[in-house]
Amino acid sequence: MEMAKSSTQLGATESLRRLFGENSDFLQRKEIHKYVRNLTSRFVGPENLKTNLIQDIYVLSRNYFEMDDKAISSSFDIKEAATKMVVDLIVKKVIGEMESEAVRELGLCWTAFRTNWFSFSYSVLGTTVYRFVKMVRLWTLIEPSILSQETTPGILAATVKLVADHPDVMEELKREHDAVIENQGDNQAGLTWEEYKSMTFTHMVIKETLRFTSAQPTVHRIPTEDAQVGGYTVPAGWLFFGIPLVHFDEEKYEDPLKFNPWRWKGKDLHGTLSKDYIPFGAGATLCVGSEFAKCIIAVFLHHLSRFRWSLDPKTRVLRRYMLMFPAGCRVEIAKELSDQITLVVVKLCHWIYKWRNPTSNGKLPPGSMGFPIIGETLEFMKPHDAFQLPTFLTKKILRHGPVFRTSLFGARVIISTDIGLNMEIAKTNHVPGAPKSLARFFGENNLFVKSKESHKHVRNLTSQFLGSQGLRLRMIQDIDSLARTHMELGAKNGGLDIKETSSKILIECLAKKVMGDMEPHAAKELTQCWGGFPRGWFRFSWSIPGNGVYRMLKARNQMMNLLKETVLKKRASGEELGEFFKIIFGETEGGSKKMSIENAIEYIFTFFVIANETTPGVLAATVKLINDNPRVKQELQREHKRIFQDKTEKDEADLTWEDYKSMTFTQMVINESLRITSTVPTMLRIVEHETHVGDYTIPAGWIFMGFPSVHFNPEKYEDPLAFNPWRWEGKDLGVILSRTYMPFGAGSRLCLGAEFAKMQMAIFIHHLCRYTWSMKTETKVLRRFILMFPRGSDVQISEDTEVDNSAVY
Numbered sequence: 001m002e003m004a005k006s007s008t009q010l011g012a013t014e015s016l017r018r019l020f021g022e023n024s025d026f027l028q029r030k031e032i033h034k035y036v037r038n039l040t041s042r043f044v045g046p047e048n049l050k051t052n053l054i055q056d057i058y059v060l061s062r063n064y065f066e067m068d069d070k071a072i073s074s075s076f077d078i079k080e081a082a083t084k085m086v087v088d089l090i091v092k093k094v095i096g097e098m099e100s101e102a103v104r105e106l107g108l109c110w111t112a113f114r115t116n117w118f119s120f121s122y123s124v125l126g127t128t129v130y131r132f133v134k135m136v137r138l139w140t141l142i143e144p145s146i147l148s149q150e151t152t153p154g155i156l157a158a159t160v161k162l163v164a165d166h167p168d169v170m171e172e173l174k175r176e177h178d179a180v181i182e183n184q185g186d187n188q189a190g191l192t193w194e195e196y197k198s199m200t201f202t203h204m205v206i207k208e209t210l211r212f213t214s215a216q217p218t219v220h221r222i223p224t225e226d227a228q229v230g231g232y233t234v235p236a237g238w239l240f241f242g243i244p245l246v247h248f249d250e251e252k253y254e255d256p257l258k259f260n261p262w263r264w265k266g267k268d269l270h271g272t273l274s275k276d277y278i279p280f281g282a283g284a285t286l287c288v289g290s291e292f293a294k295c296i297i298a299v300f301l302h303h304l305s306r307f308r309w310s311l312d313p314k315t316r317v318l319r320r321y322m323l324m325f326p327a328g329c330r331v332e333i334a335k336e337l338s339d340q341i342t343l344v345v346v347k348l349c350h351w352i353y354k355w356r357n358p359t360s361n362g363k364l365p366p367g368s369m370g371f372p373i374i375g376e377t378l379e380f381m382k383p384h385d386a387f388q389l390p391t392f393l394t395k396k397i398l399r400h401g402p403v404f405r406t407s408l409f410g411a412r413v414i415i416s417t418d419i420g421l422n423m424e425i426a427k428t429n430h431v432p433g434a435p436k437s438l439a440r441f442f443g444e445n446n447l448f449v450k451s452k453e454s455h456k457h458v459r460n461l462t463s464q465f466l467g468s469q470g471l472r473l474r475m476i477q478d479i480d481s482l483a484r485t486h487m488e489l490g491a492k493n494g495g496l497d498i499k500e501t502s503s504k505i506l507i508e509c510l511a512k513k514v515m516g517d518m519e520p521h522a523a524k525e526l527t528q529c530w531g532g533f534p535r536g537w538f539r540f541s542w543s544i545p546g547n548g549v550y551r552m553l554k555a556r557n558q559m560m561n562l563l564k565e566t567v568l569k570k571r572a573s574g575e576e577l578g579e580f581f582k583i584i585f586g587e588t589e590g591g592s593k594k595m596s597i598e599n600a601i602e603y604i605f606t607f608f609v610i611a612n613e614t615t616p617g618v619l620a621a622t623v624k625l626i627n628d629n630p631r632v633k634q635e636l637q638r639e640h641k642r643i644f645q646d647k648t649e650k651d652e653a654d655l656t657w658e659d660y661k662s663m664t665f666t667q668m669v670i671n672e673s674l675r676i677t678s679t680v681p682t683m684l685r686i687v688e689h690e691t692h693v694g695d696y697t698i699p700a701g702w703i704f705m706g707f708p709s710v711h712f713n714p715e716k717y718e719d720p721l722a723f724n725p726w727r728w729e730g731k732d733l734g735v736i737l738s739r740t741y742m743p744f745g746a747g748s749r750l751c752l753g754a755e756f757a758k759m760q761m762a763i764f765i766h767h768l769c770r771y772t773w774s775m776k777t778e779t780k781v782l783r784r785f786i787l788m789f790p791r792g793s794d795v796q797i798s799e800d801t802e803v804d805n806s807a808v809y
Helices: 002-006 014-020 030-044 046-065 078-094 100-112 128-142 146-164 167-184 193-197 200-213 290-304 339-356 391-400 419-428 436-442 452-466 468-493 498-515 520-531 548-573 579-584 597-627 630-649 657-661 664-677 754-768
Strands: 073-077 219-221 227-229 232-234 240-242 308-311 318-320 322-324 330-334 403-408 411-416 495-497 683-686 691-693 696-698 703-706 772-775 782-784 786-788 794-798
Touching: 030 046, 046 078, 046 193, 046 290, 073 078, 078 146, 078 290, 146 167, 146 200, 146 290, 146 308, 146 322, 167 193, 167 200, 167 290, 167 339, 193 290, 200 290, 391 403, 411 419, 419 683, 419 691, 419 703, 452 468, 452 579, 452 597, 468 495, 468 498, 468 657, 468 754, 468 794, 495 498, 498 548, 498 579, 498 597, 498 754, 548 597, 579 597, 597 630, 597 664, 597 754, 597 772, 597 786, 630 664, 630 754, 657 754, 664 754
Parallel strands: 411 703
Antiparallel strands: 073 330, 219 240, 227 232, 308 330, 318 322, 403 411, 495 794, 683 703, 691 696, 772 794, 782 786
16 A cells, blocks of 8 residues: 555556557656546546446447347357447447448457466567557557456456356345336336446445455556665565455455455445455556446346346356456356246255355354255265274365364254364253254153253153162163073074164063063064164154154154053053153152153153164174174183183072173273274264354354264274274273263263163173174174164074183183
8 A cells, every 4th residue: 555655657567568658648657647547537437427338338238138039048258248348338439430440450459459468578479569569550549448348347257257156146136136127117228327326235246356356466566766665675666566465364354265245235335445455456546447347347247137147167267467267258148937937046046055155153164065955964874884984074084174064964063073072062062963853753842852951850760770779779680681581592593683682682671670561462562663663763854654754753653652551551550660660750769750651651762762772783793893803702701601600609590780890801892892883973962052163163053963083093092993802901991981982972961871781781792602602704784873784693602502712721
């Protein structure tokens, strides 16, 4: 700004000086330059624009949008059209009518100026400067208009490109210009100055384009004397180029690399110079044709907005000092077939744009949102090796870092592998993050998600039932008895499916503890309900007959009705309910306050489903890992043989809590299995309050998924992809949460059934190790969020209980 004020001589390269001529009025001393600026201002300034030029611009530009009555579309290059319009306008106003031969020669002149002005000054045959100087014989005709034809058309074409790339801007422009046309009524012969000035959003678009495209010097000077800049000296006679980098300053413009016309809302739209906005230069050579250029762009946009139009997708905007369009800038316009169709298309484009470019009060984490509704769900849900982090996650981390945004199951999602952020979100947010399909599945009034207070209440109930004391008193003997029975049956049949058998044990145990003794047909129907739940809860929320959500909701209703019917029947007849229902209804000493039967049924249903969909899968994956590591298998057999022998010597059959706690190596195996199979988010939350992470903002209402990638951090776990239970030797095996270990989540949603799950797995492994067993080699463990076993999880079991321990002794 200082150089622009103190120096008045326009800075031009030698090639430009030769092009314009040493005696050009634009390059002359201050007094002459001031004189020609006054003349130019009278020609292209606001007053003449208002009274004369705007109508000529309107009529000349409209010609490019005229179509034959039979035609439904046409196309033209927007930059070429604007260039020709500017030339026609200026020639008409400066020279008047011209002979056809003179018009033809003038066209040749313009062709000679279609390359960059800023070149070396040598006038050698074939060079740019040679072509410039060759046209000097027609210079008296073209000097007044050359500046206009080399700037405004390029800016107009760049504006059209930016509008085409931003459907919401295109929609708002159309809305504004439709209103102008509607107000004109039948009188659409021209455009008044008042109508031009009323195009508020159009001026916002133009102003943003000028900011966005000013990536070249807008201040050119030749200092007449030495100038001091800090500790430096700019010598007199040197060229000075001032580039307006302030246009891209984040302190002046939020997200400056984003084209956002709405940033100008409520601001002065007609000012052409400030310390933060310098598209037209500054000082004595501030462009006097700025309003003329803006008027041309606005009128062109007005005509364009009357049509359905699209830009050639090959259009690219480059700069080689001047704006360049190597593939042209061709627009295709079509007559309106239906305003409704146009509105739908524009709305659709706007919706797609909004989907892919979500907004927030700050800067969103990097990422991509994929296609509307579908988002990136298909890639996220691709089955992957259950013992490694998914490819989707590793690719995203490499591209965006440990925190990124995406869209899954129709919801906006933040995914994080940052342990600090994961722990913070888990502590400060309490609503579980789940897609709408799961919310519908568990019910809107479910006590687990209804409120913080209701969740605290059901956690207290669950703790009474599944806490260490509850397990010790109520569960261990039943799990032990059922596991022994099913293992003996499997041995007689020559094998069993680990996941299915574990699920049966769990259902039978919980059904007895919750419901008490059930009639055979009711127990059978309850088991059939489980078969109705399709594998994989994480789905899109549409309930269409036959799809997964429809089947889930149908199975849910069947199970809820069955549970309610059984409870009401038992209460009416005075029969005993299970211990868990006694706790729920506050019928035991120290029991919680009573809850309604409906809430109790919802709670029991949720409890059944979560327990059955997690532990059996992890147990089957653990058995697969044991089978693939003979040394681990042998150490387990040795540990459980010792327990068998101790029980035999004491003439005891049932496992005790002390026996379970003595299974040290088994606990190490379970911990290691939980570490290596935690390749899904273990922290799922709805972000309740806007959260700031470094420079980024996580908006309230988004789903947060925290992956425990620390489980695979080589700085925390040596050779993290290896299954190595011995890494847990000497550590606290009862810990279920630390900054390096979080298979059961964290915060207020830390899984209360963690000890129950580990106990069930340990007892199952204990009874399996009584036999000689092996898992089928074709068994594969995949994840599609939920653990999957596409070929089952069968093990072959021999009734021969003599286990070969020679490798260990």
